[in-house]
Amino acid sequence: MQTPHGVVHTPAFMPVGTQGAVKSVTHHELEELGAQIILGNTYHLYLRPGDSLIARAGGLHKFIGWSRAILTDSGGYQIFSLAERRRILDEGAEFRSHLDGSLHLLTPERAVDIQAQLGSDIAMVLDECIATPATEEAARIAMERSVRWASRARARLLRIRQDPSSVPDVVATNAGQAQFGIIQGATIPHLRSESVQRTIDVGFDAYAIGGLSVGEPPEVTYDLVGHTAPQLPEEAPRYLMGSGMPDDLFECVARGIDLFDCVLPTRNARNGQLITRVGTLSIKNARYAEDPLPPDPDCGCYTCRHFSRAYLRHLYIAGEMTAATLNTVHNLYFYLDTMRAIREAIMLGTFDKLRSEFHQTFSRRPQH
Numbered sequence: 001m002q003t004p005h006g007v008v009h010t011p012a013f014m015p016v017g018t019q020g021a022v023k024s025v026t027h028h029e030l031e032e033l034g035a036q037i038i039l040g041n042t043y044h045l046y047l048r049p050g051d052s053l054i055a056r057a058g059g060l061h062k063f064i065g066w067s068r069a070i071l072t073d074s075g076g077y078q079i080f081s082l083a084e085r086r087r088i089l090d091e092g093a094e095f096r097s098h099l100d101g102s103l104h105l106l107t108p109e110r111a112v113d114i115q116a117q118l119g120s121d122i123a124m125v126l127d128e129c130i131a132t133p134a135t136e137e138a139a140r141i142a143m144e145r146s147v148r149w150a151s152r153a154r155a156r157l158l159r160i161r162q163d164p165s166s167v168p169d170v171v172a173t174n175a176g177q178a179q180f181g182i183i184q185g186a187t188i189p190h191l192r193s194e195s196v197q198r199t200i201d202v203g204f205d206a207y208a209i210g211g212l213s214v215g216e217p218p219e220v221t222y223d224l225v226g227h228t229a230p231q232l233p234e235e236a237p238r239y240l241m242g243s244g245m246p247d248d249l250f251e252c253v254a255r256g257i258d259l260f261d262c263v264l265p266t267r268n269a270r271n272g273q274l275i276t277r278v279g280t281l282s283i284k285n286a287r288y289a290e291d292p293l294p295p296d297p298d299c300g301c302y303t304c305r306h307f308s309r310a311y312l313r314h315l316y317i318a319g320e321m322t323a324a325t326l327n328t329v330h331n332l333y334f335y336l337d338t339m340r341a342i343r344e345a346i347m348l349g350t351f352d353k354l355r356s357e358f359h360q361t362f363s364r365r366p367q368h
């Protein structure tokens, strides 16, 4: 995948850098880990420090000092998570800031403008995510609204690209920014197909599958990905939003997905959960108090090459900030290295073998 900030080899995993930083690690560490692209959250950056301030600083890449690719979400997902603090209108999503309670209206056009000012390499359209399980009626209303919003978002971006003087309030800081449409339709296959058709009719640079991994069983996610991904254009990357248990990576790559993001490796790291090829190891457990082994003896990350489970447990129990850093380095290495192995296996034609080997050892159940 070509971006204005370099080529991203796919399939790829994108670490989540919510507020312009991947929590507890530096950009230098991310580069060493081989992160090709990170994700920024529009909702957070819009509220603080604000997209205009970031535009004045030259755009998000320059402001945060990251020279590789960045994808920004539309802000919608965070707003839909606000529950009582938001209201969905045809015009857009009205919400109260979690910081100061101020009232905001995020329209599809505004989501485009904010991301244009941030200057990410990939901007996402505003869509409506609904909780699952949803009735068919609720799923249809949200899917149709998402299509209408997609069409408004596309028109806005084309206007910014073609006639920037007509939108003087918007300073686009990345002329090569791509825009992805999002497929909705909850867990109802024919709504997913309709969403694909109508979103492709609007016409985007590439497409994402939204509204999955929101609590439904993994088999349901896989079936819907297997139903939806093959209907999306083969020449453009396909992005599965927010999905990312390690086994999801294998199963969804097998069904045609090229891009993933998930807070799991970084969030779990801060909670002392180390993700390995056999499953999750909870470092706070007393059984590791004198364990001289690294978290994963087969892992090549900085943490596993230098430190014991006993030391990492001590850092975690003592509340040392380094615990979060070292655990995050390991978890992100595991994800990024797994994606490297998947890419290599695809090139060699051995992906099915790698996939079955992975399933033989990996378990979602906590190991200890």
Ligand SMILES: [Zn+2]
Pocket: 295, 296, 299, 300, 301, 302, 303, 304, 305, 329, 330, 331, 333
């Ligand atoms: Zn490691």
